[in-house]
Amino acid sequence: MGSKREKAKPMRMRKIILVICEGETEESYVNLLKNWYKLPIRIVSHVAGTRVSPSFVEKRTNELKISREDNVQAYLMYDMDVEAINKKVRSCKADLLLSNPCFELWLLLHAKDQRSAISTDDTIKALRNSNPVWQRYAKSAFTDKQKVFLIEYTSIAVDRAMHLAEFDNPSSGIYKLIRNLENEHR
Template sequence: MSARTRRDKKKSLKRTTETKAVRATFRIYVEGAATEPEYISALSRLPELAERTAVEVLIEETGAVPSTLVDSACEDKRRNDLDIDQYWCVFDVESPVPHPNLKGAMIKARDNGVATAVSNPCFELWLVLHHAAQTAFLETDQAISIRNAIDQSDGKHLAAADYMNRRTEAVRRAKSLEKRHRNNGTDFPDENPSSTVYKLLEALKVDVSQD
C-alpha cells in the first residue's frame, strides 16, 4: 500500500468517526406493565429519536410503588458496569389514596441524580391531555374512564399514533396546569391534576413544535 493510499484511508476513517452520531442512552423505570412502556416505545420510534437515542424501559413487579422504582434506579446508577446517560422514574401519585412515601421518593431521586416524570392522579391523565384540557380534580378511576372514552381502549393497550400526533397539545396543557398550581401555591403531591411527563419528552428532545 502506498503512502498516499494509507493517508487517504486514514482520512476516510477519520471522516467516518467524526460524522457518526453518538447515541444518548436512557434507562426508564415504570410501574405500569402496558400503557407506559407502549407510550415510551412509541416515542423511541419517532424519527428524531430513532437514530440518536437508545431507550430501555424496565418494568418493576406489578404494584410497585414509587419508592421501589427510585430505589432500583439509584442502585443501578451506582453500578460501574452500566453506560447510561440518564435515569428516569415514571410513576403515579394515585387518588383517593396516594402512594406511600412520595416526598421521600422524590427527595431520594433528586439527591441521586435520577429524574422523575410524575402524573397526578395517574398516567392516564397525561394521555387525556393529548386530546382535551383537564383542570378539575380527578380520582384515578375517573381519569381511567375519561381516557377509555377518548380512545375506546380496553384501559391497557395504546393506539400510539393517536397520541404521538397530539404530543404538542399534551405538553402545552401540562405546562399550563403546572403554572396554575404554582400560582395557587399548591405543592407536591397535591397538584391534582398534573403531569410532568412532558419533562421526559424534553429530555429525549422529542419534537413538540408542531403536530
C-alpha cells in the same frame, strides 16, 4: 512531511435514557416512544413497581454504562396516587415524570385540557369519553388508532402539561421526556 491519514472523528459518548416505570402501561408507552423517535439513543424501560429506591435506580443506571463516557439519564415514570411511593420516588436521583393522579391523565391531555382536580377512576372515565379511539381503552395495550392519536396530539399534550403546576392534581411531567427526545431529534 505530514501524515496523509484522515483524522479520526472524536468519540461521542453514548446517550442512554433509562425510564423506570410503575407498570406495564407506562412501559408500553415508552416502547411507542422508542419506535416513533428512532434516535441514536438507547431507551431502556424497566418496570420496577413498588421496588423503586435510590439504590435500585443507581444499580440500574450503572448496569447500562459500558464505558466511563456513557451518559445515562434516568427518569422515573410513576403515578402520584399512592403516597408511600411518592416519598420513595422523590428520594431517588432521577428526573421525575410523575402524573397526578395517574398515567392516564397524560393520555387524557392529548384529547382534553384537564385543569381541575380529578380522581384516578374519573380520569379513566374522562379518557374513555374524550374521543371514540379511547372508548375501549385497556391498560398496557394501545390499539393502532390510539397510537396514531397519541403521536398526532403529542405536541398539544406537551403544551397542556407544561401549563399545569408540577405535582398538583392534575399534572403530568411526561412532557419533560418528550421535550428531551424532541431536542435530540433536531
